Amino acid sequence: MTEKLFYTDPKVFEWTTEITGVFEHDDLYYVTLKETAFYPEGGGQPADLGWIGNYEVIDCIKKDEEVFHVLNTKPEEKVVDCKIDHYRRIDHTQHHSGQHLLSAICLDLFGINTLSFHLSNETATIDLDVSSLSDEQLNKIEKVVNDHIVANHKVNVFYINRDEAEKYDIRKIPEGIDRLRIVQIENIEYNACAGTHVNSTSEIGLLKLLKTEKMKGKIRLYFICGLRLLKDYTEKHQLIADLSKLLTTGQDLLLNQVEKLKEANKEKERNYTTLFNQYADLLANQIIKEQGKEKVYQIFQELTIKELGIVSQKLLENEAQLIVLGTKNENKLLITQSGNLSIDCGKIVKEEANKYNGKGGGNAKRAQCSFTNEQSLEQFVLHIKEKINI
Ligand SMILES: [Zn+2]
Numbered sequence: 001m002t003e004k005l006f007y008t009d010p011k012v013f014e015w016t017t018e019i020t021g022v023f024e025h026d027d028l029y030y031v032t033l034k035e036t037a038f039y040p041e042g043g044g045q046p047a048d049l050g051w052i053g054n055y056e057v058i059d060c061i062k063k064d065e066e067v068f069h070v071l072n073t074k075p076e077e078k079v080v081d082c083k084i085d086h087y088r089r090i091d092h093t094q095h096h097s098g099q100h101l102l103s104a105i106c107l108d109l110f111g112i113n114t115l116s117f118h119l120s121n122e123t124a125t126i127d128l129d130v131s132s133l134s135d136e137q138l139n140k141i142e143k144v145v146n147d148h149i150v151a152n153h154k155v156n157v158f159y160i161n162r163d164e165a166e167k168y169d170i171r172k173i174p175e176g177i178d179r180l181r182i183v184q185i186e187n188i189e190y191n192a193c194a195g196t197h198v199n200s201t202s203e204i205g206l207l208k209l210l211k212t213e214k215m216k217g218k219i220r221l222y223f224i225c226g227l228r229l230l231k232d233y234t235e236k237h238q239l240i241a242d243l244s245k246l247l248t249t250g251q252d253l254l255l256n257q258v259e260k261l262k263e264a265n266k267e268k269e270r271n272y273t274t275l276f277n278q279y280a281d282l283l284a285n286q287i288i289k290e291q292g293k294e295k296v297y298q299i300f301q302e303l304t305i306k307e308l309g310i311v312s313q314k315l316l317e318n319e320a321q322l323i324v325l326g327t328k329n330e331n332k333l334l335i336t337q338s339g340n341l342s343i344d345c346g347k348i349v350k351e352e353a354n355k356y357n358g359k360g361g362g363n364a365k366r367a368q369c370s371f372t373n374e375q376s377l378e379q380f381v382l383h384i385k386e387k388i389n390i
Pocket of ligand 1: 194
């Protein structure tokens with residue numbers, strides 16, 4: 001059986017050992033070692049990755065108390081230098097110890113039990129046995145957790161027999177295990193856990209609560225710790241600095257400035273709509289002058305489908321009967337009619353447009369259609385003009 005260094009010393013990142021076994025399955029090689037510091041996935045903590053000799057360890061799993069290191073290539077050496085990705089391990093350790101502390105404080109302050117813990121490269125979460133958490137509660141939890149991080153409580157790891165468990169206030173005792181590994185945060189709690197942990201709470205660095213989500217009537221709480229928190233802060237700090245530069249304003253006035261811009265933009269949109277309506281009036285008059293009221297066909301370069309709708313409405317107000325308007329900007333077409341014609345605009349789109357890869361629909365008086373390119377749009381307009389008997 002492999003000696004598991006991660007149980008005795010979570011700070012072993014490099015060591016030399018012997019390969020004790022290799023078996024192949026589905027083009028992957030499962031390697032066992034005499035001693036390993038590679039933590040296999042378990043208890044919410046992801047597996048360590050790293051290198052055995054020059055071979056990359058792409059996963060690490062535990063089966064029947066044996067640790068299997070997963071490699072893409074079969075190692076030929078007997079004695080190997082091993083190295084784990086120590087930033088990944090430190091990140092996992094900070095979050096796992098952070099989770100123990102966070103769960104203990106949720107229980108201590110508000111009597112809320114933790115149901116599960118999930119950790120990945122992107123997120124760290126606990127599911128809490130409660131249907132809601134107020135902002136005040138979250139603020140209190142975050143403050144107390146960080147006070148305990150700064151207090152630098154020692155974290156001890158020791159083993160006890162199962163029948164000794166009642167001497168300690170352990171919330172959840174794992175089933176089917178006679179010898180329990182206890183992770184104690186001094187003055188805080190005892191926890192039966194096989195994961196890797198910090199030596200004292202200050203190594204967690206800091207813990208920040210990010211958000212909550214409702215999950216099947218319970219609360220999922222997202223948090224972040226230590227070096228990952230620093231990375232996240234650095235990215236957000238840069239983002240704020242970039243936004244400040246872009247909007248030429250101080251950080252404290254950013255929100256105010258964005259609100260001002262949003263309001264100014266709305267005002268511009270309102271003005272544009274007013275002006276476009278006036279322009280559409282003139283345009284409708286001119287089109288009718290050129291083409292008459294019976295049938296109107298026009299393809300624009302720049303208009304949006306919404307603007308086609310306004311032009312179409314103005315044409316209807318000027319007693320146009322059939323109106324076919326397109327825009328090359330969006331490769332879209334709008335067909336409307338006054339209601340005096342016996343044609344069905346929706347039916348034309350449905351039955352004819354697919355010949356030109358057009359997709360859309362509508363009702364008898366109004367239908368809309370999208371094309372993949374402007375040639376198809378133009379060909380379909382020609383098709384309506386020449387082949388449809390309106
Ligand atoms: Zn744990």
